Amino acid sequence: MKTGIIGSGAMGSGIAQVLASAGHEVAIFDTNPTALSKSKSLLKSSFEKLAEKGKISKEQAEEFWGRISFTETLNGLKEASLVIEAIVEELSIKQQVFKNIEAVVSKDCIIATNTSSLSIASIAAACAAPERVIGIHFFNPAPIMALVEIIPAVQTRAGLAEDVKAWVNSWGKLPVITKDTPGFIVNRVARPFYSEAIRIYEEGMADCATIDAAMTNMGGFKMGPFALMDFIGHDVNYRVTESVFNSFFYDPRFKPSLSQKRLFEAGYYGKKTGRGFYNYTEGAERITAIEDKVLQQKIVNRILAMLINEAADALFLNIATREDLEIAMTKGVNYPKGLLAWGDEIGWSNILQQLDELYHYYHEDRYRASPWIRNKVAESSTH
Numbered sequence: 052m053k054t055g056i057i058g059s060g061a062m063g064s065g066i067a068q069v070l071a072s073a074g075h076e077v078a079i080f081d082t083n084p085t086a087l088s089k090s091k092s093l094l095k096s097s098f099e100k101l102a103e104k105g106k107i108s109k110e111q112a113e114e115f116w117g118r119i120s121f122t123e124t125l126n127g128l129k130e131a132s133l134v135i136e137a138i139v140e141e142l143s144i145k146q147q148v149f150k151n152i153e154a155v156v157s158k159d160c161i162i163a164t165n166t167s168s169l170s171i172a173s174i175a176a177a178c179a180a181p182e183r184v185i186g187i188h189f190f191n192p193a194p195i196m197a198l199v200e201i202i203p204a205v206q207t208r209a210g211l212a213e214d215v216k217a218w219v220n221s222w223g224k225l226p227v228i229t230k231d232t233p234g235f236i237v238n239r240v241a242r243p244f245y246s247e248a249i250r251i252y253e254e255g256m257a258d259c260a261t262i263d264a265a266m267t268n269m270g271g272f273k274m275g276p277f278a279l280m281d282f283i284g285h286d287v288n289y290r291v292t293e294s295v296f297n298s299f300f301y302d303p304r305f306k307p308s309l310s311q312k313r314l315f316e317a318g319y320y321g322k323k324t325g326r327g328f329y330n331y332t333e334g335a336e337r338i339t340a341i342e343d344k345v346l347q348q349k350i351v352n353r354i355l356a357m358l359i360n361e362a363a364d365a366l367f368l369n370i371a372t373r374e375d376l377e378i379a380m381t382k383g384v385n386y387p388k389g390l391l392a393w394g395d396e397i398g399w400s401n402i403l404q405q406l407d408e409l410y411h412y413y414h415e416d417r418y419r420a421s422p423w424i425r426n427k428v429a430e431s432s433t434h
């Protein structure tokens with residue numbers, strides 16, 4: 052299949068690598084020639100490095116690299132039967148690009164967006180044939196992360212999501228299908244991992260290091276929330292939180308935190324700037340975790356209950372199937388277990404009790420338990 056990529060940044064280049072490695076010809080278009088030449092050298096060296104490490108043969112490296120071409124005109128994508136857009140995250144620019152590409156490609160060409168936070172419906176609305184528009188959301192870095200979220204818009208033709216799912220499978224990735232709602236699966240369900248951790252920190256219940264230690268040592272997560280936010284960068288993580296909150300009509304469950312906003316405003320983006328919740332500059336004092344098992348268990352229980360509640364609510368609202376929700380959180384953000392399986396293990400009445408305690412203590416809608424959990428507990432008590 053001939054494919055086209057619009058935008059040769061981090062995501063566009065990564066997706067091109069995936070497609071070329073899966074046997075497709077890929078033409079990459081970017082309006083910025085510097086970005087295009089950067090992508091060229093990055094992709095070439097990626098294939099060379101894979102060959103050096105023995106992950107692919109030298110011949111394969113040449114073959115994969117040979118499938119990729121670079122173009123400074125949109126016309127260079129006219130033969131593609133699938134185009135994936137990965138340009139700046141701005142609706143008006145994306146809409147213009149979708150209008151332009153539609154005029155260039157054949158009428159059967161599928162046009163996809165890799166957007167993380169915009170609705171697919173709003174992008175598709177710019178097209179004369181919105182039924183061929185769909186979201187194909189890769190995670191960063193695309194060649195490494197297995198998960199791909201497929202998001203049909205209200206306009207997308209029936210059956211296209213399933214066709215795309217088969218393609219994504221053939222690229223060696225793990226596809227899940229999700230509704231066109233803010234944050235799709237991963238960026239929605241994962242929010243409490245960050246926001247509830249910050250809430251605990253803001254209240255002074257524990258410091259960042261203790262919360263991180265609790266979540267890694269007792270919770271089994273690969274990274275604690277503060278180390279992870281500092282790693283992702285508060286410019287990215289804060290913006291996602293704010294965008295999900297705004298898009299959910301200010302549902303308090305997704306409310307961003309002022310302490311993170313201040314880090315964002317200060318330019319303390321985390322590891323990449325030397326300062327975030329932690330100070331990475333040389334000689335800076337390191338915070339050590341408090342080895343209090345009771346406190347740490349309390350922290351894990353609270354964050355986990357909020358995460359499980361979010362997964363349960365996504366299931367309640369038919370955002371995705373149970374199976375896809377579990378795949379998304381274990382493969383997209385490497386959680387140690389699927390959140391619903393975790394809920395089964397902890398026991399739904401325990402989760403409900405934890406959430407109701409928080410709800411009664413704070414009197415905040417943020418802590419409302421999903422009806423899915425209430426139904427589950429009610430069902431099991433009648434058996």
Ligand SMILES: NC(=O)c1ccc[n+]([C@@H]2O[C@H](COP(=O)([O-])OP(=O)(O)OC[C@H]3O[C@@H](n4cnc5c(N)ncnc54)[C@H](O)[C@@H]3O)[C@@H](O)[C@H]2O)c1
Pocket residue numbers: 057058059060061062063080081082083086087136137138139140144148165166167168188189190191
């Ligand atoms: N970076 C991530 O972690 C991540 C993960 C998943 C999805 N996304 C989404 O993928 C998209 C791209 O993100 P990125 O991190 O690769 O961005 P990036 O800034 O690295 O790259 C964007 C590229 O698009 C090009 N561009 C801008 N306007 C253009 C236009 N009109 N026509 C053609 N090219 C244009 C720019 O020159 C740049 O090279 C965004 O929608 C983003 O939300 C990003």
